Amino acid sequence: MSRDIRPSEERIWADIEALSEITDSALPGWTRQALTQADVDGRHRVRESMQQAGMETWIDTAGNVIGVLAGTAGGGRQLMLGSHTDTVEGGGRFDGVSGVVGAIEVVRALREADRRLRHDLVVVDFFSEEPNRFGLSCVGSRAMTGTLGHDTLGWTDSAGVAFGEVLPTAGIDPARVGEAVWDFSKVTAFLELHVEQGPHLEELGTQIGLVETITGVSRFRALFNGQSDHAGTTPMSRRHDAGCAAAGTVLAVERIASGQRDAKGTVGTLTFTPEAVNVVTQRAEMRGEFRSPDGTWLRHAEESLTRAAATEATGRGVTADVEWSTRQEPAGLSGGLLGTVADAVDGLGLSRSTLYSGAEHDAAVLARRVPTAMLFVPSRDGRSHCAEEFTDPAGITAGVAALAQSVLRVDAAEGTTS
Ligand code: GLV
Numbered sequence: 175m176s177r178d179i180r181p182s183e184e185r186i187w188a189d190i191e192a193l194s195e196i197t198d199s200a201l202p203g204w205t206r207q208a209l210t211q212a213d214v215d216g217r218h219r220v221r222e223s224m225q226q227a228g229m230e231t232w233i234d235t236a237g238n239v240i241g242v243l244a245g246t247a248g249g250g251r252q253l254m255l256g257s258h259t260d261t262v263e264g265g266g267r268f269d270g271v272s273g274v275v276g277a278i279e280v281v282r283a284l285r286e287a288d289r290r291l292r293h294d295l296v297v298v299d300f301f302s303e304e305p306n307r308f309g310l311s312c313v314g315s316r317a318m319t320g321t322l323g324h325d326t327l328g329w330t331d332s333a334g335v336a337f338g339e340v341l342p343t344a345g346i347d348p349a350r351v352g353e354a355v356w357d358f359s360k361v362t363a364f365l366e367l368h369v370e371q372g373p374h375l376e377e378l379g380t381q382i383g384l385v386e387t388i389t390g391v392s393r394f395r396a397l398f399n400g401q402s403d404h405a406g407t408t409p410m411s412r413r414h415d416a417g418c419a420a421a422g423t424v425l426a427v428e429r430i431a432s433g434q435r436d437a438k439g440t441v442g443t444l445t446f447t448p449e450a451v452n453v454v455t456q457r458a459e460m461r462g463e464f465r466s467p468d469g470t471w472l473r474h475a476e477e478s479l480t481r482a483a484a485t486e487a488t489g490r491g492v493t494a495d496v497e498w499s500t501r502q503e504p505a506g507l508s509g510g511l512l513g514t515v516a517d518a519v520d521g522l523g524l525s526r527s528t529l530y531s532g533a534e535h536d537a538a539v540l541a542r543r544v545p546t547a548m549l550f551v552p553s554r555d556g557r558s559h560c561a562e563e564f565t566d567p568a569g570i571t572a573g574v575a576a577l578a579q580s581v582l583r584v585d586a587a588e589g590t591t592s
């Protein structure tokens with residue numbers, strides 16, 4: 175006899191706490207960045223949880239941890255859930271982790287209630303969702319969807335080391351990353367549970383957010399080359415200061431994105447060479463990004479920034495080289511699937527509102543291949559990508575319950591042959 179699905183707050187919290195102990199103690203917050211030992215260890219812990227939940231598991235050739243709970247239809251249609259467990263430097267315990275732990279809890283709750291799905295239920299902990307030190311994000315989901323691009327293996331970090339060269343440290347053979355492509359023709363839907371990372375749900379007082387659109391992202395690396403000179407003797411009029419050209423470009427990013435609804439512009443890294451207080455900067459390197467739900471505006475922002483960097487450089491006799499590394503278009507999620515999730519949320523008596531996601535997610539990558547929906551749960555004070563990031567256990571458990579009921583509804587609606 176099948177019983178009600180009851181996700182366990184205790185199990186969810188224990189999993190989150192266990193992962194929060196697998197972090198890099200030399201860095202602040204709860205840091206588990208991709209391509210570090212903490213991330214390798216964390217993903218093995220996730221795999222063990224999947225095994226204990228009764229799933230068949232493996233790590234694919236792109237580093238994704240995959241678990242499958244077989245359905246009654248015998249290897250036909252699949253339903254996919256997942257998120258990521260890597261973090262930004264100094265990040266929190268919930269970003270991505272809630273979705274992976276939540277998906278595994280759906281499996282445990284289904285089994286505990288003796289409920290069999292017709293679909294195979296596939297849970298994925300996607301590799302390197304956060305931008306890594308090569309400026310590359312959503313690596314695992316891009317590899318699974320065949321959109322990673324072979325050229326990314328040659329992308330270099332600030333020390334000139336190529337992405338492909340460091341992959342073996344995470345147990346990944348760069349020559350085999352392409353083999354991770356998944357056959358999405360078998361996948362009925364992808365669902366990702368995530369913390370909101372912003373203030374809206376808390377302000378609205380609603381328990382579940384249904385994401386309609388995920389932001390587009392354009393990331394750049396800009397290099398400015400000038401001339402190093404003595405800081406005390408070189409007249410201001412005779413300098414070729416790459417640092418000043420870079421500083422002007424930082425402000426241009428702020429100017430371009432300001433006043434535009436939902437647009438964001440950020441410079442996250444900036445390094446000067448030589449790093450000396452008494453030398454005019456010869457070389458400056460920065461990485462930054464624009465985000466917007468409007469793809470046309472992103473193209474406009476790219477052109478404006480490239481022009482602004484050239485202007486800042488030329489006026490100082492400095493050269494500017496701007497490269498656009500990531501160009502991810504805004505992703506509209508599946509209206510039909512969101513309707514199913516909304517019914518599941520209503521059926522549980524939870525409150526809901528619809529949202530736009532200014533954060534990037536694996537769901538945006540998957541949405542190009544398969545009907546995709548995303549559920550948010552509130553973040554305290556809207557804080558995220560910081561150590562203070564917090565969602566209370568009851569809030570996450572409500573999200574997991576909504577995820578589980580959505581899975582049941584999608585499974586029942588799709589005509590499989592069980
Ligand atoms: C991922 O968290 C992002 O939005 O950068």
Ligand code: MN
Pocket residue numbers: 262269304559
């Ligand atoms: Mn994040």
Ligand code: MN
Pocket residue numbers: 258269270303368534535
């Ligand atoms: Mn995330």
